[in-house]
Amino acid sequence: GNVEENFDLVIIGAGPGGYTGAIRAAQLGLKTAVIEKDATYGGTCLNVGCIPSKALLQSSEFYHEAQHDFSNHGIVIDSVKLDLAKMMARKNKIVGDLTNGIEFLFKKNKITGIKGTGKILNANTIEVTDKDGGKKQIQTKNIMIATGSVPVELPFLKFDEKTILSSTGALALDYIPKEMLVIGGGVIGLEMGSVWARLGSKVTVIEYSEQVCSMMDQDCITVLTRSLKKLGVNFITSAKVTASRSIGGRVELDYESLKDNSKSSIQGDVVLVSTGRKPFTDGLGLESVQVEKDERGRVKIDKNYRTATPNIYAVGDVTFGPMLAHKAEEEGVAVAEIIATGHGHVNYNTVPSVIYTHPEVASVGMTEADAKKAGIEVNVGKFPFAANGRAKARGATDGFVKIVADKRTDRIIGGHIVGAGASELLGEIVVAMEFGGSSEDLARSFHSHPTMTEVIREAALAVDKRQRQG
């Protein structure tokens, strides 16, 4: 093909890692292009991940509250009806607005957006194939691989997105299945399971481990599972799904107990397979530049995000670390800064992670179990929302805040919240940790009264057994 312009940086993939990295690179004066194979920019997160899932979580929570909680406030609604098509259209509109917004950000920052599939030919040349098969080559000084991840399929459950769903199919059902089976009780399984349970499906989560979301603070998960069970979600833990068959348009799963090896089966109208995601590098041409991958398919990088070919970098889901949008974003920015200035940095001790269920679980840093494993002695302060005036006024008394502080220095090394709005509340603890703050620092900071944030201060005070409100 014909050779086009010469760029300082070409980014493959326009997800949070790619588009955020592109904006930072352009701000730093690098001539930057982003290649995206899908019809819209924004990657998994904007198109089929964070954003559409949160739209449906919000809508389904309102629906559930209108049916079950408004009456507690003396608000009587005689009949609550659901217009699923409208709920889905609203979600699609939000996704459309945001993905178009990336288009605008590229223009504003003078970033060249290229629609097509990128393939690395050598360390300085990328071939782009557009949807009609047209090919062109682009020259560049640096390459950022930000090609993200895709859902993992089970060998006996191939996605058809009608009865056998990945998260993408579960975000787009046009009816409410009577019974939904969810394989994998991770964040995505619990979030999508919550959406459909609130809308009326009988949801059963089948989980391999003894406990769902085993990486999170287990006291938080206990509160969450109690609430999900109240919603009608059924949990089968320590169980391995071994086979599936289609029975009259429904799906039947066989599973085996890991405790006593007993075998059972269960039927549903649809099954969501949410057992994990894997890095996506198909057709990327990594073999032609000897970029290495580990046994899980993750692109290998050094601490400066460099692959074995030094002008080729990788960020986000395609490489190591938690598969989270904000983690991909910060890495994209760090790489842009490394290329432009020689320095870039991500603080991996303060990457927050959230389950957007009801109640939400939000967590940063070490759990008590992590600290124990690392041999760090800690003081832990814990305080419930039930003792907080604003939480009572909101009817959001379920949950607590837990602060984990280093016993020797009082420095905060972890924060864990379960409760309504936990995702937003956690920000305060993340910032305190970024500043190297102690529990005493949080305890001495003003917190508006009455707010849910007072519970964070009470937990910080409780580290030193000085809580005031309970």
Ligand code: FAD
């Ligand atoms: P991606 O967003 O996956 O983007 C990669 C892009 O590269 C894609 O657009 C892809 O089409 C493109 N691409 C791949 N190969 C090529 C090629 N050869 N040429 C051109 N383009 C290519 N994270 C959170 O932090 N919070 C959440 O609430 C959250 N919710 C989620 C809910 C769901 C249902 C799912 C599935 C994920 C969720 N995530 C969430 C995870 C989040 O979406 C990912 O961590 C994030 O999108 C990773 O960003 P990325 O830039 O690394 O890759």
